[in-house]
Amino acid sequence: MKVSAITLGCKVNQYETQAMLKQLEHAGFTLCDGAADVVLINSCTVTAQSDHKVRQTLHRARRENPTAILVLTGCMPQAFPEQAASLSDADIVLGNSNRASLAQHILNYLSTHQRIVDIEPHGQKFEEMQVTDFYERTRAFVKIEDGCNRFCSYCIIPYARGRVRSKPLADLRAELETLGQHGYKEVVLTGINLPAYGQDLGLTLCDAVEAACAVPGIQRVRLGSLEPEQLSPEVIERLAAQKKLCPQFHLSLQSGCTETLKRMNRHYTADEYRTIIHNLRATFDNAAMTTDIMVGFAGETEEEFQASLRFAKEIAFAKVHVFAYSRRPGTRAADFPGQMTNAEKERRSHLMTAAAEETRQAFLKDQIGKIEPVLFEQRREAGVFEGYTPNYTPVLTATGEDLSGQILSVKITDVIGDCCKGILCSE
Structure with missing residues (x-):
């Protein structure tokens, strides 16, 4: 069948x-x-x-x-x-x-x-799953954590995913070794609340990163979405010791206004988030900071929105996923006062998206002149291949060769839309 x-x-x-x-x-x-x-x-x-x-x-x-x-x-x-x-x-x-x-x-x-x-209730242990390859992909996603204990006021995911459960290190090593043997040069460690990895096993996310970086054949290790407050200076220092770890950090912000963050039941303030970003940039060279920002959350005043907008501009993210708050039955925020119209949420989305595009273009232009190792993934069009730098900058390179799966040095020369353009250094 x-x-x-x-x-x-x-x-x-x-x-x-x-x-x-x-x-x-x-x-x-x-x-x-x-x-x-x-x-x-x-x-x-x-x-x-x-x-x-x-x-x-x-x-x-x-x-x-x-x-x-x-x-x-x-x-x-x-x-x-x-x-x-x-x-x-x-x-x-x-x-x-x-x-x-x-x-x-x-x-x-x-x-x-x-x-x-x-449909059965969630168990207490990590669900046994192994993946040996990803069809037509040059990077592999590896789930190392499931569940979330945070209960943000707008989020249904703890009910859909249960409590935090982590993949044992021995299982993770075995899966990664197989992926390395199958030719994958990059793996992305993912989870529902990724920094919570190991809470149930007496481990930390650093243990998983170190295990991944030790696998022969794997040349890059990338992290999925992260809850920012768990990135202490000690964690950042330990992560920085792993040279295979890519300097791209997707730190979920949701709002740049502390008052809004409190109603969301997020576990950090805007000032604390700013400090974490500063620590990462001070530790990782040419790091890309990406994020999610929600607009139009219940009770978000115009002043709070403007504070969030200013914060997004100040941090100067490499990329932002902007989305409007969606009232979710089954969550506390669904019954919060101050629910706003779709038109107002659309207005705020437009303003935040425009600000995010400005910082995106500034980030891409800042890559011009740099020589970066690019993992080439696919042919974009005849004679043009697309790949990604360690900080996940997309790069288009003109070539008559098939570059799929290769990591090659590229000098970035220009910005075209949402991508950079580069030439192979051998040329």
Whole structure:
């Protein structure tokens, strides 16, 4: 039987989809990109719009694959089991806790044609998953942590993911060694609350980074999204000792206004965030700071928004994901006063996005003249390859060769839109 997959949401979901596909491949299924007998949909539920997208995706998958078995799994069923169970397009509905039974559930459905809804509570241990390769990718995502204990007032993820659970170091080393043997030069360590890695094992994120950097064949280690307050000076110093660690840090800000951060139940102030950014820049050469910023949070006054806007300009992020607050049923913030109109949220999004684009362009222009090792990933167009520097600057290079998977020195010469342009130093 042929199986295809649709992944919604974050890099953790991408990893989990890959692991599930591997499980099905080992069970005798054939992976495909087109018409399939089984369509796996790995869902996101971070916003109400995410749930809407899940429903749309299910409808489209059913329309395009009318006789296929549709499997819905991931965060949406786990957080909202009753809503997920009501989605009649899905033949099999699983949560985040029992994906090991995926292949058997498909086989059971084939024999009985009885709809299956199986959503179990979160366990206490990290779910065993191994990925050996990522199809058509030059970097590999490796999930090392799951769950979150923070309970930000706007966020449903602790309910979808449970409490913090970490991959044992021995399992991590084994997975990374396999990826290194398969030719992956870069790995990205990911998690739901990545800096919480090891809290349940008596370890820290530094232990995971050191383990990854010690693997032969892997030349770059990159970190996924980070909660900033856990990056103490001691942690930063220990991370800096690992020369394979890429100097790109995605520190989730959400707001540059301390009063807004308090209502969000974030665990730092704007001043503390500024200090962490300063410490990282003082320690890592040519580091890129990227972030997420939410606008229009419940109760965010115009003064608070302007404070956040000024802060974003001051920090001068290399890249910002700007998004408007989405009222999420099941969270405390959904009942907060001061909910604002979509029009106002759109206005604030436009202003913050414009500020972010200015700092993005300034960052890219600052790369001009630098010689950086670029990991080339794909052909962008005829005679042009795209790759990324250690600080995740995208670079386009004109060449008649196939550079896929190679790390080559490039001199950055110009900025074109959202990318830099460079020439191979050998030229």
